[in-house]
Amino acid sequence: MNIGTRKILDRSFTAVGIGSIIVMAVALMIVVVPIITNGIGAVFFTGTVEHRKMLFSEFKRGDSEGLSSEVASSERYRAKVYEMLTGFEAELETMAPEKKAEYKSKYAQVRAALQALLGPLPGDSAPMLTRFKYGQTRWEKAEEKLHDFLYESKWDNSNPDVMSKEYFVSRAISFQGTSLVKLFPYVKNNLEYMLLPEFTVYWGFITDSSVDSHFFGGIWPEIQGTFFLAVGAMLFAFPLGVVAAVYFTEYARPGFLNSMLRSANSTLAGVPSIVFGMFGLAFFINTMKVSESKSVIAGALTLAIMILPTIIRAAEEAILAVPKTYREASLSLGSTKWNTIATVILPAALPGILTGGVISLGRAAGETAPIIFTAAVSVGSAIGLADVFSSPTPALSWNIYNLASEHEAASQIRHVQYGMVLALVSIVLMLNLSAIVLRARISKKLKG
Amino acid sequence: MKFQSYPVAAYLVYKCKKTRIKTMIKKISLFVVLLAVTLFATAGAVGNTLVLDGSTTVGPLAKTFAAYFTKKYGVRVTVSESGSGNGAKSLINGSCTIATMSRAMKAAEIAAARQKGVNPVASIVALDGLAMVVHPANPVRSLTKAQISSIYRGAITNWREVGGPNTRIVVIQRESNSGTEESFKELVIGKGIPVTGSAETQSSNGSVKSRVSTTLSAIGFLGHGFVDGSVKVIAVNGIFPTVAAVKNGTYPVSRPLYFYTNGQPSGVVKQFVDLPKSAEGKRMITELGFINR
CATH class of the missing domain: 3.40.190.10 (Periplasmic binding protein-like II)
Known part of the structure; x- marks a missing residue:
């Protein structure tokens, strides 16, 4: 090959390399930026007076005097809305029957839209569900609901051969000629005074339990469940994995059985996690009966089985990387084999073993499939250590899925879902970072 | 004494590092213990737990009842939504207290339950128009x-x-x-x-x-x-x-929604199963968009 072509090949290879790095970075940005921007919205947002009311009555948080003066000032503006409503209700009674029936259904829609915006109106019976007890707690949601209040969505199906098209009709127009027509501009112009939006930092999102299946409150039970499951899995898998790795590297004689065991281990590392989930249900819960129902312990055991092969592989590699001279030195001093392993080889292999362990911990925290049937529930309170053997727990990974697909009002509580995603990603990221730091510190100490 | 051979020297150098590593391991384990204590201290243990498993349709009802029940009686209730079929299986295997189902149990399921010594008893929670x-x-x-x-x-x-x-x-x-x-x-x-x-x-x-x-x-x-x-x-x-x-x-196209229990419900289970009959329970059903019987 002449020098010209070699140069061209060389440069094009460099270009392809740089290109792929850029593509990866862009892909990472596309994934991570929305996670962070949306997720942060669960904690930092523009909260309304309804949010502060909710905090005060559900969590006894906030200053009662400040709140009551805020409520008083918002009630001054709301009182006029209520006045207009009662005025129109009286007007409704005086209308001709057919006109009354026409306006009644429209008025019911207006009332429902106002309830969504401001919470229960005077004359409503106090709702049982916490989600109906308050108006919009977040300003951006309130603006959406304001649009629903001002405009009615209609579908134009004049052409029967195609799907209808959506268009919006101002509700004010349909109430032309009645006293209610003044309500719409009033609410539009004074919503800010009725809801008093202000920048809110809600750390309770991390430390509170959820209220009314995640409509309000936070995700502490999920975070705690994730920790329990991941740490529990580690307690089982880490010692077992290290012992198995020592056996493979130090004791096992090379041969058919040994190579079979190793390839079985590698195969297990590649088995899809749902298979471990089904195995966990069949073995730990239905056969072994480690617990009466789904439980943290059953989930932790299932996750432990799942991460075991990875831990064994990492520990094996770390042990094999210990210089042979260490072992020989120890043995030449008359140390026994076991003593050499315990005092020389394992400490020297520690950074590698720990890294493998912590990365597996991150994987255990993030997996959904193994815990669906063994540990996770969609709603439950935070559990204590004593309940680990008997109680299932909510966990971040599973609840993200639940909120995304199964929840009856998924579209209204997207911020909770994003907040959970950010929490899970940060937990896994922190675990991985701590693995890197740990490794660096131990190897530095080993070098002296 | 002279240390001429390299392996011995390496070992001895290593030995004094080891003590430092030990203190570090101590630090790490201390941190883990502290973390664990803070985690465990926050949650008080509650006595018995009701475990609900089954239908995703009954899910909103079960979750709302669970929150209400925990608040009122201090009994912890967990809810999973894995489908009516899985709810029935859980009840048959004895791994849930109440199976929430959006259909009646099939004859085959009832036979399987009897075989395992489980006696499924239905109570209707609400009606649902599909x-x-x-x-x-x-x-x-x-x-x-x-x-x-x-x-x-x-x-x-x-x-x-x-x-x-x-x-x-x-x-x-x-x-x-x-x-x-x-x-x-x-x-x-x-x-x-x-x-x-x-x-x-x-x-x-x-x-x-x-x-x-x-x-x-x-x-x-x-x-x-x-x-x-x-x-x-x-x-x-x-x-x-x-x-x-x-x-x-x-x-x-309407059907009833069920709570299935093992045997006639008693105690807390009965209290829970009877929730739909109480005035509050009826209000919750209506507000969630289901229909009282």
Whole structure:
């Protein structure tokens, strides 16, 4: 090959390399930026007076005097809305029957839209569900609901051969000629005074339990469940994995059985996690009966089985990387084999073993499939250590899925879902970072 | 003493490092213990737990009852939504206290339960009109039961055949584990007749809703508590699933929702199962969009 072509090949290879790095970075940005921007919205947002009311009555948080003066000032503006409503209700009674029936259904829609915006109106019976007890707690949601209040969505199906098209009709127009027509501009112009939006930092999102299946409150039970499951899995898998790795590297004689065991281990590392989930249900819960129902312990055991092969592989590699001279030195001093392993080889292999362990911990925290049937529930309170053997727990990974697909009002509580995603990603990221730091510190100490 | 051979020196150098590593391990374990203590200290242990497993349709009811029950009686209740079929299996295996189901238990399931010494007892929580939903842009307002059946059997494949625009119908059904799917089959298509092979399967009410609300030509069915403005409910035989129509039985696709317990419920389980009969329970059912018996 002449020098010209070699140069061209060389440069094009460099270009392809740089290109792929850029593509990866862009892909990472596309994934991570929305996670962070949306997720942060669960904690930092523009909260309304309804949010502060909710905090005060559900969590006894906030200053009662400040709140009551805020409520008083918002009630001054709301009182006029209520006045207009009662005025129109009286007007409704005086209308001709057919006109009354026409306006009644429209008025019911207006009332429902106002309830969504401001919470229960005077004359409503106090709702049982916490989600109906308050108006919009977040300003951006309130603006959406304001649009629903001002405009009615209609579908134009004049052409029967195609799907209808959506268009919006101002509700004010349909109430032309009645006293209610003044309500719409009033609410539009004074919503800010009725809801008093202000920048809110809600750390309770991390430390509170959820209220009314995640409509309000936070995700502490999920975070705690994730920790329990991941740490529990580690307690089982880490010692077992290290012992198995020592056996493979130090004791096992090379041969058919040994190579079979190793390839079985590698195969297990590649088995899809749902298979471990089904195995966990069949073995730990239905056969072994480690617990009466789904439980943290059953989930932790299932996750432990799942991460075991990875831990064994990492520990094996770390042990094999210990210089042979260490072992020989120890043995030449008359140390026994076991003593050499315990005092020389394992400490020297520690950074590698720990890294493998912590990365597996991150994987255990993030997996959904193994815990669906063994540990996770969609709603439950935070559990204590004593309940680990008997109680299932909510966990971040599973609840993200639940909120995304199964929840009856998924579209209204997207911020909770994003907040959970950010929490899970940060937990896994922190675990991985701590693995890197740990490794660096131990190897530095080993070098002296 | 002279250390001339390298391995010995390496070992000794190593030995004094080891003590430092030991203190570090101590530090790490101390940190882990502290973390664990803070985690465990925050949650007080509650005595007994009620474990609910089953239908995603009953899910909102079960979750709301659970929160209310925990607040009122201090008994912890956990709720999983894994489908009616899994709820029945959990009850048979003894791994849940109450199975929430959107269909009645089948004879085969009851036989399996008896074999394991479990005696399933049903109590009706609420009634539910199975709403047929389409995209809001779909001009079709009403279908007959026979038309819906033909759509799901694959005999009708275009909206034009039922008075809509000329587009292929995207048929959406639920997974085989779902009680809603079985109720639908029994009430509309008839037992044993298969759904068309081109039907799409979704695994929960929520995902049927999001699929229908994003697909112009889709048709699906939902528990009534899941209906919101993102989908359009169509009338079946000209009747909409209103409270009155479901209650007096004129709406043709409605079914009861059940709590199944092992044996006659007693104690806390009875208290929980009886919630739908209390005034508060009835209000919760209504507010969630289900229908009181």
